[in-house]
Amino acid sequence: MALLDVCGISDWVKEDTFSAQKASVDRVNHFNFAAREPELAVPIGVDPAEFLKPFTDCEDGVEGVTIKLEHGTTTLAFKFQHGVMVAVDSRASAGAYVSTQMFKKVIEINPYLLGTMSGSAADCVYWERVLARECRIYKLRNKERISVSAASKLLANMVANYRGMGLSMGTMICGWDKKGPGLYYVDDNGLRLSGNMFSTGSGNSYAYGVMDSGYRYDLTVPEAYDLAQRAIFHATHRDAYSGGTVNMYHMQETGWIKVSQEDVGELYHRFAAEKK
């Protein structure tokens, strides 16, 4: 409608939902290269999740072609009296091969918001960068920082559009806003939960065990650091897809601080020495 375009209102109606009809044509064309509007290409006429399965899931792939995407993690976060503790490991594996032992699984969205990543590395990195951009735009438009609740809702709604297409993402959005410390779990199905303690990834059950046995709301700061570090360490010890280093962040009222980054091998010797 011409009047709608002149008023600029057509911008408000954003076409970022998945529509099967439009997706039947490969929209990422080679003339604008998705430079202005980000576009995701979808294979024509096939279910995207089924299309990739023979290449990613089977050991030998299809005629020797195996596309192994980077995966795997243990991450955790919990609220306590002095804010929110966030701890992650740093291993990224592609199938059985360890791609890197130093992957950054915490994205620093702004000085008061952190996002953790688990599941498929590319999905998490991309969608959390899009989230960081949306948070920045919110701040510019509204002259105040976005709340943790709103940020997590934005992310949940973005990925819900791609439900069933094979995304794999389990993330925790942690921050400090006007309501105090905030912690939300968001996953690739669009599930969004608020809570006091979460752990995600292939090693999450090991981390829950250690966290649950030592957690109290009134932990002191050094005790909380120690608990978070131990939980990740024990998960890396038992889960093959977690390892590398333990990266810890502490979300305080004045913003987040990076507490430490310690190699799991060093931690093993330190804890073993304590036992004696």
Add this chain to the structure above:
Amino acid sequence: MISARAYGDNGKMKEYHYTGPVEHKFSPYAFNGGTVLAVAGEDFALVASDTRLSEGYSIHSRDSPKCYKLTDTTVIGCSGFHGDCLTLTKIIEARLKMYKHSNNKSMTSGAIAAMLSTILYGKRFFPYYVYNIIGGLDEEGRGAVYSFDPVGSYQRDTYKAGGSASAMLQPLLDNQIGFKNMENVEQLPLTLEKAVQLVKDVFISAAERDVYTGDALKICIITKEGIREEIVPLRKD
């Protein structure tokens, strides 16, 4: 020589059963082999690749290098499916030109890496079957290496190997450049001469044990003076 797998566990030949007509689905991908390696130093970066292009049991070409020069300070190495490598480099070069025309300056290595991540993710549901490694100098003149997975997950590294022999090269680099699993060793910074010699040695070893790597090695050496190339022959068998 037929490997032992054709024989069953008890030493007899495996029995073949006629399973009926088998439908072979068209696969949009092929594996063309090749190995790429990048190393970042204090004021230099190296991107090296072999030049063999294979498919199945055949070699299509012995002179198909996998390093592509993007700007005066950045080189990208792409291995995997050659068709996707060519298209991807074309798209990157087009985007570089668009950036140059709109912003009146060349893209920095970090910016190219971030852009490549979004280009790759744009095909999340029908990926480019390419393992990319970008090597170049950052804005401060220090060496930078960025390694990618096929759908755009990336990291800045000091060194990285990708492609068919990556699993053989990476542990050796971890030991020699990262000093992993070494005790009481003096950790000297990597000089350009030592890095080039290490890359040559490492590829010679890879050519011995990986069928898809060989023929010749092309090293692109990126310093503030520009990009220099060296070609070293490898085993051709």
